[in-house]
Amino acid sequence: MVGPTGSTRRGFLGGATAVAATASLGGVAHAQPRRRTGGRTVAVLGGGVAGLTAAHELAERGFRVTVYERKSALGGKARSMDVPGSAKGGRKPLPGEHGFRFIPGFYRNLPDTLRRIPFPGNADGCHDNLVASSEVMLARTGGREDIRIPFASIGKAPPVLTPDVFLRMMTALFETFSRLPAHEIAYFAGRLLVWFTSCDRRRTETWERVPWFEFTKAALMSANYRQLLAVGITRNIVATKAEVASTRTVATCIEAFLFNALGRGADGEPDRVLNAPTNEAWIDPWATHLRSLGVEFRTGWGIRDLRLEGGRIAEAVVQDAGGARRSVTADHFVSAMPVEHARTTWNAQVRAADPRLARCDRLQTDWMTGIQFYLTEPTPVIHGHINHIDSPWSITAVSQAQYWSGRDFRADYGDGTVADCLSVDVSEWDRPGILYGRTAKQCTREEVAREVWAQMKAGLNDTGRTVLSDAKLHSWFLDPAVELGGPHPSNDEQLFIHPTGTWYNRPAARTAIPNLFLSGDYVAVDIDLATMEGANASARAAVNALLDEAGSGAERCTITPLYRAPELEEFKRQDEFRHRLGLRNAFDLG
Secondary structure (H helix, E strand, O other): OOOOOOEEEHHHOOOOOOOOOEEEEEEEEEOOOOOOOOOEEEEEOOOOOOOOOHHHHHOOOOOOOEEEEEOOOOOHOOOEEEOOOOOOOOOOEEEEEEEOOOOOOOOOHHHHHHHHOOOOOOHHHHHHHHEEEOEEEEEEEOOOOOOOOOOOHHOOOOOOOHHHHHHHHHHHHHHHHHHOOOOHHHHHHHHHHHOOOOOOOHHOOOOHOHHHHHHHHHHHOHHHHHHHHHHHHHHHHHHHOOOOOHHHHHHHHHHHHHHHOOOOOOOOOEEEEOOOHHHHHHHHHHHHHHHHHHEEEEEEEEEEEEEEEEEEEEEEEEEEEOOOEEOOOOOOOOOOOHHHHHHOOHHHHHHHHHHHHHHHHOOOOOOOOEEEEEOOOOOOOOOEEEEEEEOOOOOEEEHHHHHHHOOOOHHHOOOOOOOOOEEEEEEEOOOOOOOOOOOHHHHHHHHHHHHHHHHHHHHOOOOOOOOOOOOEEEEEEEEEEOOOOOOOEEEOEEEEEEEOOHHOOOOOOOOOOOOEEOOOOOOOOOOOOHHHHHHHHHHHHHHHHHHHHHHHOOOOOOOOOOOOOHHHHHHHHHHHHHHHHHOOOOOOOO
């Protein structure tokens, strides 16, 4: 393939070694969504997971919904996309994506939505397109042995999870897989117990302010401890540096994953992917279902401003796909854009009406972007995700064809020679790589691809085996949202990140403006992590707030919180008392 978004193997290796307009006013054409008898109109501003979830819940409750999405396609960062010029012989284009899908079992709200999206032949709709992985691998470099963790080996939680049982379980787990010194394992298990027994107030008032690096005392431990349990967990998974990442965010994610692995409070297995490219397995059926519910879509329509009148949002100023500025009116507005785009639409009047919105200016984003490598032979490295924990660019990856049941990759996609797709996420764009000594942001697109390929080979081919072979590399595709090669690299689809103190600046779904509601992975929800689950839960909260404001008698959306072990609640109650007295958690030895 050719062009700015991809490259052939030869070039790679050579460099490596509609809303109808009515009147016009002030240059803005006015567009009025059609009203359903007895219903209310809602403009959903953003067509990613948050926006589509809000549209879904509202349409089921009889609201007339129009979704406005600035991109030409729906699905936001979750969507898959066609690789330009890659289809031949009647096949589909090769599937690219912003980043691979990861849908753990501790997600509860998103799976509920998946079940309600019809899919031919599936009793449980798109939910039946989820496929479980069986293990995870930490790929090491420098001759160090890779760490493979089969999920089945973790076992199930005992009937009663006491502190002693918890410590024994965690110690056994890390003794089996981490190869760390016994005293470091004991200390880390103890830190997890402190978190698991901390009350909500301590988690929010104390641990939110403490970096994960400090909470785990990583500076005092071995380099292996720092890499495995501090740096690798945060940078590769949360895309935030361990030195600044909020303990509340990191530990919440670890807690949820461990309970999931122990078989508690989960929708399914700890690691699940889709059995086809995301649009085929989920986004396209979702859009089709929403259209059947009366939802209308305007893609390529970017939101430019929200105009306030009489204390309410009177209109959204948008730029349509043809470049014309239009005015969109509705009874209610759900802002479902990523935070870096949403806050540009809040003018001085809007911010004055709800001063809390100004706090969103303190929220931070960073680069976490995907690149896909297309291979001419099936290459199922493991049956799960790979964390290249020693890679300077914090790489994670998954071999996808092994999950795509009922599909023949060569017959269905590309030019007939591609048999697999190794989908990779790059989470660190500001550290020098191993080929050019430059950061990813300083490289060209071709150099990024060569560098990522080299870092993966360093992690997978360093023990006398050849997992990745240059001869099998057909081509690659880098997310087109990334612009490289110039003095000002840019990324149009960044990731919301979680340095300490972030929680205090995250907004609620309901604003002080009666008909404006917020949804997106930056809105404060239980999961406290930028995820599709967070986006889905925030949309449900926004819809519930809208229903309250509208005085609707419709059933409220269910929002399922993360699992809480009932036998640990008494320890949390005791910790609440200690926290109020200014005392440490009872298990915190300092």
